[in-house]
Amino acid sequence: MQSFIEDVITSCIEEYDDLSSVAFIVPSRRAGSFLRTNIAKHLEKSIFSPEIYSIEEFISYLSGLKQASQTDQVFALYQAYLKITPPKDKESFSIFYGWAQTILGDFNEIDRYLVDHVSFFDYLSAIQDLNHWSKQQETTSLVKNYLKFWKLLPEYYQLFTSILLEANTAHQGLIYRKAAEDIEHYIENNTTKKHVFLGFNALNTSEQHLIQALLATGNSKIYWDAEKHFIENTAHEASLFMREHQKKWPYFKTHPFETVYTHYTKKKEITITEVTQGLQLAKYIGNHLATYSQEQLNETVLVLGDETLLLPIINALPKNIKNINVTMGIPLRQTPLASLFEHFFTLKKEHNQKGFYYKNVITLLQQPLIQKLLLEQAEQIIHTIQQVNTIYINKTDLQEMLALTTLPESLVILFEIWEDNPVKAIDNCLSLIYILKNTLDPSQDALNLEYLYGFYKTFNKLVTLNNTYSYIEDIPTFIRFYRDTISSETIDLQGDPHQGLQIMGMLESRLLDFKHVIITSLNEGILPAGKSTNSYIPYDLKYIHKLPTYQEKDAVYAYHFYRLLHRSEHIHLVYTSATEGIGTTEKSRFLLQLELEGIHSIHQIVATPAVAMNTLPVQSIHKTAEVIQQLKKLFASGLSPSSLSTYLRNPLEFYYKYVLGIQELDEVEEIVAANTMGTIIHNALEYVYTPYVNTMLTVAHIEAIETKIEPVVKAQFDQIFKSMNLSRGKNLIIYEVIQRYLMNFLAFEKQCIQQGDRIQIIQLEQQLKTPLVAAQLPFPTHLKGTADRVEIRNDEIRIIDYKSGSVQPADLSITAWEDLLLPEGKYEKAFQVLLYTYMHYKTGGISFPAKAGIISFKKLKNGFMPFKFDKDSNITEDTLLEFEKVLTGLVCEIGSEEVMFKQHTSEIGLN
Template structure:
C-alpha cells in the first residue's frame, strides 16, 4: 500500500464524514495534493465534504496573508533598496551577485537565523580576528569590496522586508518566518481548521520546525512520517532527519508514529516499516557512455514494459515514474518517449536557459555590441562607429531558431550573405544591411540598431516574436511556449522599467533580461493521473510507484556534493544552523531510498567513466544498495549492466532537439564547398562526430569563436613543433641533403632552443615565451624535439637508411562526382623512404598508441563501419593520406616514381609516445590482393558513399548524441549545449 493511501485511511478513520472537512492535510508538493485527494475519495461510497488538502508553500502563504513576489519585481526591489544605502551601486555588478544575495536572505529566514549575527560574523574585523591573521585590507581591493558588501547587507535585508511587507508581498523564506513568528496569533486567535496533518516531510527548516512544534504542542497537528528501518538504523544518512524527529517528544506524537518506536529492535519489533529489508526488489543499474543516451535507453525500457516480456505481459503501467536526477534532460526525455505512451504527466519545467531562444537572444546582444574602431583623420585617437561584423551577421542569420523562417523567405537572406561575401565586406552598417536584404522584415528587425536604448531593444524583440510565432504555431509546441514565455518576461520587464524614473543602459538591460530567462521554466501540465509520471527527484516526495526509472544516478548529480552557491561561508553556515551541502546530500539520500521503499522494479541509469571525469562516477547510493542493502535483503540484489556505444546506428537514433534539413539550396552549397574548399579527413571525422557541427563550419560558414589569448592553445603547440621540423627538412633539401647523419641530428639538437624561439617570434607575435604556461610548453617542446632526434639517431644505429623525400606539403586530388568534381585534400607532414618502404609520416604532439592504428577485426567486419566508427578517426586520416599520395597524377611524390609494387605505408610518430617509434598502419586493406589501383578504386567508392550521405535530403544535419564532443565545441552556445 502506498504511503498516501495508508495516510488517507489513517486520517479517514479518525474523523467522521461530517467533521473531516474541518481537517487540513498538508503535503510537501502540489502533485501530492491531487493523489492524496484521490486516495481519500476512494475510501467512501458516500459523498462527503473533503478536508482542505494543500501543499506546504501554499499553506504558508495563505497563513502569512501575503503574496509571493515574482522574481523580476524582487530583483528590482532589491536593487532599489541597495541604492538607498549605496547610491553608487553599479547595476551590472549588482545583477552578477543579486540572485545569490536573495537566496541567502531566503535561507536566513527559512532557517530562522539571526541575520545581524550572520552578517557581522562575516565582517572584515571579525573574520581577521577569527582567522588569526595579521593584516590590514587594502582600500578598494577585492577583499575590501567583499566585506563592504556584508556591512551593507543587514541594512538592505531589513529594509527590503519592510518594503515588501508594506505591499503585502514576500519571498518564500520571509513568509515562512512570518508564520513562525506569529504562529500563536495565526492559529489560536483566528478560527481555522480543527486539526492539521503534515504528511511525509523530511528535513524541516527551523521556521517550519517552529511552526509544526507549536501546532503539535497546541494539539492542533500531527506529523505522519515516512521511513524504512533500513535507513533509520546504522546512522544511514538517509535517516538523519527522521531519526532526530522520532526522538522529539512533540514531533513524534500520535498513533501513526508508534510504528517507529523501538525500531532499533527490528526484527524482534515487527511494527516498523521494513519493505526495503523484507520485500523482493528488482534493481538494475545500467551504465551508458554519455548522459544524452540515457533518455534513449529509458525509452527502450519503457517500450519493453509496455509491450511486455513474458513476465510483464499485458502490463498497463499505472505506477511508472521516470525520475530525472538532472532536470536538464527533460527535453531529450520528452523527445524519446515511445509513441505508445501518449498519456503522461510532466509537472516539472523545462528551463529557458538551455533553449535555442536563449542563445538567439544572447547572439543578438552580441551582434548589437559590434562597433568598429577607426583612427581619426588627424591621426590622433580612435573613433568607434557602429557596424556589424560579417562574423556576427552570419552567426545570427544562421541561428537554428530562425532557420525555419529562411526556408520560406530565402531570397533576401541569401542575397545579403552572398553580396557581403563576394564583395568581401567585413563590416556593414544598419542601412547597408537593410538595403542588401531588400528591407525584408526579419532582417530589418535583427539589424535595427538599439544603441543604448532599452525601449528600442524591447520593441524589436516584440517584432521578432511576431515574425517567428506563425512558424511554430501548431507545429512545434515547445518553441511556441518559449516565445510565449519570452513575451511574458518582456511585458513584465517593460512594466517594471516603466515604473522607474531612471532609464537602464543596454548593458544592464541585457544582464537583467538574460537572468530572467535563466530563471524561467516552462511548466508542463498534463493529465495528473496519467500512467507515466515524469518528474524531478524533489517531486517524488510522498509518492510511490511500482516501477521507477531514475536517470543521472551519478556522483555530482545524485547527490550533488560540494556545491555552496552562497555569499555566506561554510563556517558561518555551520555556526548559524544554515544548511550546507552535507545537509543537501542527506536530503537527497532520503528521497532516493524512500522512493525505493515500495517500488518493485527500479532501473538506475548512469554514465560510466570514459576518461577521468569525476562526474561519470556512479552514485555512492548505488554502492550502498549493493553492499549495504544487498547484504541485508537477499531478495534485493542489484544487477549491473552496461550499454556500449557500438557502431550500430540504432543507438544513435535518439531524436536530437536541433536539426537542419537539407533543401536544394543547402545541397548546392555542400557541393560548392566540396568543389572549392575541399574535403579533408578532419572534416569527414567531424561529420561523424556531429553532423550539425560540420554544417556550421563547412556549409553555413559560421565563424568559430575567437578569443584573444595570451597563452598558446593546443593547436598552436602542434604548429610550433611541426614548423621547426619542417624548416629543418626544407633547409637540408635546399642543400641537397636528404639522408641525415648522426652529426646532423646532434647539430639539430643543439639548435632546438634557437629554432623554437625563432618560430615562436614569427608565429605568435605579442606573446611572451618565457613565462607562465608558455614557458611550460616551451620546455615540453624542447624535450619532445630532443627525444625525437634521439629516436632518429637510434634508427641510424639500428641500420635504417632514412631518406627525406618531401617535407610538409598539401596534397590535393580531384574526384569525379556526378556531373562535377570534388577536391580531396590533406596535409602530410613528411614523406620519407626507409629502406624500400615509402612512409607517409604524420607527427602528433598528443598521445597515440599503436592500438589506435589497428583495426583489430577482419575486413568483412571493418569495412561496413569504416566511415562511421567513432574510434577510427586516426585510421581514416591515414587512409586519406595514402589515397592522396597514390592519387598524384604523375605518380611522383617528392621526386619519386611510384611503381605498382611500391609499398606505401602511412603512419604516425607520437611525441608523447616516442618509444613506439613510427607506428605504421598495416592492416587497412580493402582486398587481400590489393594493388595501388584497387586501393584507389575502393577509396573512391568510399568517398562517394560519404558524399552521397552528405547530400541525402532524408538525413538532416543534427546534434550529436555524444555530449563529450560538445565540451570544447565552438558552436555549443548556438546549440544551447554550453555549460
Template sequence: MQSFLETTLSKLYTDHNSLEKLTYVVPSKRAATFLIKYISSFLKAPVFSPKIYSIEEFIAEIADLEYASNTALLFELYTSYSKTPIQQKDDFNSFLKWGQTLLQDFNEINRYLIDDKTLFSYLSSIQKLKSWGVTDTKTELISNYLAFWTSLPKIYNDFNTQLLNKRKGYQGLVYQEASKAIEAYLELQYQQTFVFIGFNALNKAESSIIQKFLANGNSEIYFDIDAYFLKDSIHSASYFIRYYKKNWTYFSSNSLKGITENYSKKKSIQIIGVPKSVSQAKYSGSLIKKLHASNNLKKTALVLADETLLNPILNAIPEKISEANITMGLTLRNTTLASFFEAIFELHINNGKNGFFYQDVLKFLSNPYAAILLSSDGMDYSKKIKDTIHKNNWVYLKLEQIQSIIPSKDTSTLQLFNSSLNTHSLIQLLQNTILILKEKASDENNSFDLEQLYHSYKIGNQIEEHLNSSDFAINTKSLKSLFFELLSKETLDFRGNPTEGLQIMGMLESRVLDFETVIITSVNEGILPSGKSNNSFIPYDVKLEFGLPTYKEKDAIYTYHFYRLLQRAKNVYLIYNTEPDVLEGGEKSRFINQLLTDENINQYISHTIASPNVKSNATKDSSVKKSPLLLEELKLLAAKGFSPTSLTNYIRNPLGFYRQHVLKIDVLEEVEESIALNTFGTIIHDSLEDLYRPFIERVLTPEMLLGLKERVPVIIERNFLKSHLGADLTKGKNLIIYNVIIKYLEDFIKNEISLIKNHQIKLLGVEQNLAIELNISELDFPIVLKGKIDRIDELDGQLRIIDYKTGNVTQAEVELMDWDTLIEDKKYNKAFQLLCYALMYSSKESVSSFEAGIIPIKKLSLGIIRFATKASSRGSKNYQIDDEVLSSFQLQLKTLILEIFNPEIPFVEKEV
C-alpha cells in the same frame, strides 16, 4: 500495494469519519493532485473539495505576502546594493554573477530564522582576519572588498524593507514573516483541523510553524518513513524524522504516525550499468517498451536524478506509449528559440565600428526562426544574405548592406541589424519580433512555438517593466545575462493526465507518491547524491555554528527520497553510468553499494552491465560505376576542357575527381577573415601578371625591374582587396600576410635583377590561356585540354615555360625515369602539369625544343626547378622537351583519358 496517501486517508477517515472537513498541507502541488484523486475514492456522494495546500502556498497565506518574481528580486537587490557606501560598485552584469548566490544566502538565513546581525558581524570579522597584515595600510581593492562585507546588513535590511513595503517577498522572507504571524493566524483558524502529510526535511521556520499547529491540539502530522530506517540510528534516510521525534515537544506525549513496514518485503531490484547518458535513455526506453507489452505502465514512474536527460528520454520513449505525464517541464533555456535570442544578443554585443561580424550574422541567419522572419512570397532571404556574404567575402556588415539585398523586406525585422540600438530599444525590438513570430505560429497552429513565445514574451515584459522603473542603466551584455538567467528558470509544462499512465519526474516530484515499478536513472555519485557543492558566501564552519544546512543535510534529503521510492515498490530498476566523468557524475552511487551490502535486502538484487549491440560491417571500397548518363556528363566536361589540375586530381583520387568535377561538389565556401593558401597564391600570380605584362616582347633590364619595386605594395593591395573583399590590411594576420607577399615579390624582382646582369631574358608572355583538342582515335567525341601558363620567356635564347608555385617543390618531383609512373604516382603531379603546358604551347607555336620548370616563390634561392628525364637514377639528366618527350607524354595522357572514359573502370577512392 496501498500507497502512503491511501493509508493515511484511511486512518484519517476512521478517526474523523470525514475527509472533506480537514485542511491538508503537503510538500508539493503534485502531491496535492494525487491527494484529491485518493480523497475522491473514499467519498460516496459529491462534496465540496477540502482545502489542500502545498507548503509554500500555505506559508504565503499565513504571512499574507506574495512571492516576488526572480526578475523583481534581482532588480531590488541591485538597487539596495547601489545604495551602499562602497566606492567601486560592480555594474549590473558583474552583479548578476554573484547576486543569485547572495539572494540564496539571504533565503537560507530567513528560512532558518537566523539572527542576521550576529551572522553578518561574524562574516565581516572573518574577512577582516583574512585580510589582516603587518601594516594597517590596505590596497584600494582590499578596502573595497571589506566594505562589501561591512555593508551586507544594510543591503539585507534595505532589500527586505523594500519588498515588504510592496507586500512581496522571496521564499525565506515569506517564511520569516509567517513565523511572526502564526499566532494571529491560529486565533482565526482555531476550529480548523490541519493535517500535515509526507514531510521530511523541514527548515527551522517550517518546523516552528508546524509545531505551533500541533501544540494547538487539533492538528496532526503523518510522516512517510519505514520502520526499517527509523530503527537504524545512523541511517540517513530517517535522519530528520529521528531528530523531530527526539526534539519536538509534541512527540513527548504523541507517537509518530505513518510508520509502515514495507521495505523488507520481497521485491525485485535490478541494478544496471550502461555507458554514458544517452545509453541510459535508450535503455530506459527499452524497459518502458517491455513494461508496456506486459500492461505494467499504469503504476510506473521513471525518475530522472539528472533532469538534463529529459530530452533524450522523450526521444527514447516508444511511440506506442499513448499516456505519459511529465512533471518537470522543459527548460526554456534549452530550446531553439533560446538560441535564436542568443544569436540576436551576440550580434549586438560584438558589434563594432566596422559593423556586425560575419560569423555572428551567419549564426543568426542559420537559426530556423531567422528563416521564418526573413521569408516572404516563397523567397528565403536568409539564404540570400548568406550567399551574398560568402560571394563578396564580407567580414563585417552594416544595415545598409542587408537592405541592399532585401530592400523591400519588412523594416521592423531589419531593425535587428540596426547597430545603434540601446538596451531599451533592443528589448522592445525583441518583444516585437516575438509578436511577429507569434502571428506566423498562429497561422500554422504551432502550439509548441506559441507556448515558448508566450513565456519569452512574459520574461521580456518583466525586464522592460523593471528597466523603465529602475534608476540604474544596464548594457547589452547585462541584458543578455539577465534574460538568460530568467530563461533558465522558466519551464514549458507538458499537458497530460497527472494521475494516469507512465509518470516521468524528478526526485523532488516523487515526494509522498508511490509506484509499483520504479526506474531511476543516473544513480551516480555527484548526481544522486549531488556531492559537496557549496554555492554560498557563507563558509562551512559558519553554517555549522549557526545551524544552517550543509551538504550533509543535502545528502540526507537525497537518501530519504531514494529509499522512500523503494519502500513500497515491487520492481525497481537502478540505472547508472559506467563511464563517469566530470559532467556526467562520478562512479556508481553509494546508495547502490549500500543496497549490495545490506544483508536484509541484497537477496532481491541482481547487478548487470549492459552495452549496446554493435554490429561490425566490413567496410567496402568506395566506388562509383560509370553509367551511360555519367559518361554523357564526362563528354560534356571533356568538350569544355580538362585542366592539368583536374587531371592530376584524377591521378590523386578518381572518386575525388568525380565529386569535384562531375558532381560539382566543391570545398565549402567560407568567408576568409585572413586569406587562405589558395587566395595567397592567387594574389601572388595576379600581382606578378600586373607587374610584368607591360614588358611582354621586351628584353628585361635592371632599370625596368627597379621601377617595379615602387609599384609592388600598391599592386598587391589592389589584388588583395580583389581576392579578399572587406579585408582590413592595417592589423592582424592580413597585415602580416600583406607584408609577407611584398617581401616575396621584392625578393623575386631582386633575383631577376641579379640574373639579368649576366644573362639576357626576353619576356614572351604572362598568364597566357591555351586550349587544344586532343586526337584520340578510340573516342568519337572531342577532348579539350586547357590551361593558363604563368610565364613564357627566353633565357639567353633558350625558350622556357615557367609555372609559379607558392608551395614546396623538390627536383625529384619533376624528374622522370619511368614514364608509367607519371599517371600512377601522385608524386609526379607537378611534372604532369608542366608537360600539359608544354604540349599545349608546342601545339600552338612551332618550336622544336624548349625547357619547362617551376619557380618556388617561397624558396627563390633554389632558382628554377626544371623538368628533366633520365634513363637511370645515376644517369645524366635531359632538360630539353622535344618531340620525343612530347610523344611519350601524349601516350601517357591518352592512357589516362581512355581510363577516365572506360565504362568498365569505376571511380574508386584512393588514400590521399
C-alpha cells in the same frame, strides 16, 4: 501493496467522523492532487472536499503575505543598497547584480531558520574582520570598503524587508518567519480545526515551530513515511532528520512516531545501468520504455536527476507511449527559441563601426525560424557573403546583396543597432517576437508559438521592471537579467497526473509511490549534489546556527532516493561514465551503498550502442548514358591539366567535380587560404612583368619592378577581399610573406642576369587550347590550360609553372613513362608541365630542345626545377610523342564505358 497516501487515508477515515473538517498539509501540490484523488476512491459517500495545502501554500496562508518574484527582490534590495550605502562607495546595478542573488539566498535561509539576524550578522562581520586581519597598520581602501559592506548588512536586511512588507510581499524566508510568529493567533481562531501533516522529512526551523504548535493543541497529527531499517541505523543519512525530530520534539515523548514501515528490507529487483553520456542515456531510456505495456506505464515514474535532459528524453520516447505527464515543465532556456535569442544577442553585442560580423550573421540566418521568416532572402545573403568574401556587413551591404533600395521590415528588425540602449534592445526583441508570431502557422507551429508566448511574457516583464526601477542601464546587464529570468521560467505541459508515464524531478516525487521506478543521472555531483553551494555564509557559522550545509542537503536527497524504493517492485537506476567534467561522472555513492547492503538482487549492465562492423565496399561509379553524355561535353570543351591531375589523384573526385559539377562550398576567408595566396602571387607577377614581354630583361627592369611590388600586392588583396584587415594578425603575416616571396624571386632573377643569363619573356598567363587527335579516342577531345610563363633563357625555351607551395626536384623526375600514371598522382606536377609543353608544341609555340619545370616560392633556393626523364632535362619532339601515348591512354580510360570511376586508377596500357 498499499501506498503511503492510502495508509494515511485509511487511518484518518477510522479516526475522524468527517474528513471535510480536516486540513491536510503535504510537501507539494503534486502530492495534494494524488491525495485528493485517493480520498475520493476510499469514500463510500459524497462529502465536501477537505482542505488540502502544500506546505508553502499553508505557510503563505498563515502569513497573509504574497511571495515577491526573484526580480522584484533584486530591485528591492538595490533600493535598500542605494539608500544606505555612502555615495562614494556605491556600485552600478550591473556590478551589484553579480552578488545580489547570493545575498538574497542567504537572507532567505536566515529567515526560514528563524535566526536572530542582528547577532548573526555581527558574527559574519567579525569573521570577515578576522579573515582580513593584517599586521600592517594601514588597511587598503579596497579591504576597508569590503569590511564596511559586511557591517552594513544588518541595515540592508532591515530596509530590504521593510520595502517588501510595504507592498504586502515578502521573500519566501520572510513568509516562513511571519507564519511562525503568527501561528498562535491562527490557533486561537481555529480551535476546533483538525490538521494532518503527512510525508515530511527535512523541516526548517519555521516549519518545525508551527507544526509542533499545532500538534500541541491535541487535534492535529503527523504521519512520517519512515523505514525501520534506516531509523535504527544511526549512521544512515536517509533517516537523519526523522531521528532528530523523534529525539527532540516534545510531542513524541507522549505520542507514538507514526508511521514506521519495513517495506525496504523486502528483496527487490534492481538494475544498475552504465551509459557513456547524456544523449545516449536519453536513447537508452527510450529503448527501455519501449518494452513496457500500457498497464506498466500507468504505474511507472521516470525521475530525472539531471533535469536538463528533459527535452532529449521526451524526444527519445518510443511511439508506444501515448500519455505522459511532466511535472517540472520545459525551462525556457532549454527551448530552441532560447538558442535563437542567444545568437540574436551575440550579433548585436559584437557589432562595431565596420558592421555585423559575418559568422554571427550567418549563424542567425541559419536558425530555422529565421529561415521561415526570410525565405529565400536568407540563403541569398549567406551565398553573397561567402561569394564576395565579406567579413563585416552593414545595412547598405544587405541592400546591395538583395538588390533593394530599402530593407523589408523583417531585416530592419534583425539588423537594428542597439547602441548600448537596453530599452531599445527590449523593444527590438518584442518586435522580433511579433513578426515571428505573424509568420508561424498555428496548425503546424503550435509548440513554437507556445515558446514564443513564454518569451513574450519574459520581455514584457523586463519592460515593466525597467519602467518601474530604471536600473538596467546597459546591454550586458540586460542580457544577464534576461538569462536569469528565463532560467526560472517554464512552459507548463498538460497531462493526466494519474494516467500514463510520469516524468518528474526528485523533489516532485515526495509522498508518491510507484510500482516501477526509473531514476537517471545517478552520479556524484548530481545525485547527491555534493559540496556545491552558493552562499556567503561560512560552513562554521551555518553549523553553529543550525543552517543547512551540504551534508544536510545530501541527506534530503538520500531520503527521497531511498523512499522511492520503499514500495516499488522493479527499479532501474542509470548513471553516466563519460569523462566530460570534474566530479560529475563518478558513480553515485547511493548506488555503492545499495551494492554494499546486500539486501536486494542487483544486476549490473553496461549499455552501449549497437555498432555494425561492416566493411565498406570500394565505391565505384558505372558510366551510364547520362555520364557518357556529360563526358562528351567535357572533352569537347577541353580537359585541363588540373582536371587530368585530379583524375590521377582520385577518379571519384574527378567524377564529382568535373562530371557532376559539384564544387566546394564557398566560405568566407578571414585568413588568406593557400590557394588564394597562390592566386595573388600569380596575378601580381603577371601585372608587373607584362610591360617587359618580348624585351630582354635587365637589372634596371627588375629594380623598377621591385618598387611596384607593395602597391600591386595591396591592390590584389583589395580586389579579392573586402574590408580585409592587414594591420595585424595572421593576414598581416601572409601579406608580408607574399611580398617577401616576390622580392626574393626578383632578387633571384637579378642575380641570374648579373651572372650573364639572357632572359626574354615570350608569354605570361597564356591561355592555350588545342585538339588531341588519335584514332582510339572515344569522342572529339580538346586540351586547354594557362601556362604561367614562357621564356627564352640563353637561347633555350622554358615553360615555367609557379607554385606557392613546396615542390622537390624528385617530384619532376621519372624513369619510365608509366610513372606519370601512378595512383594518387605521385608525379602529377611532372604530368602538368609536360601537358603545358605538349599544348605549346601543338600550337607551334616552341622549338626544340626545350625545358619545362616549376619554380617553387617555398623552395626558391632550388631555382628552376626542370622535368627529367631518366635524368635528362631536355624535351624533344620524341619526348612529347611518348607523352602523347600516355596522355591518349589516360583520356581513353576516362572516356571508356567499361572503366568505372573508382578510388584509384588501374594500370593503363600504352599503345
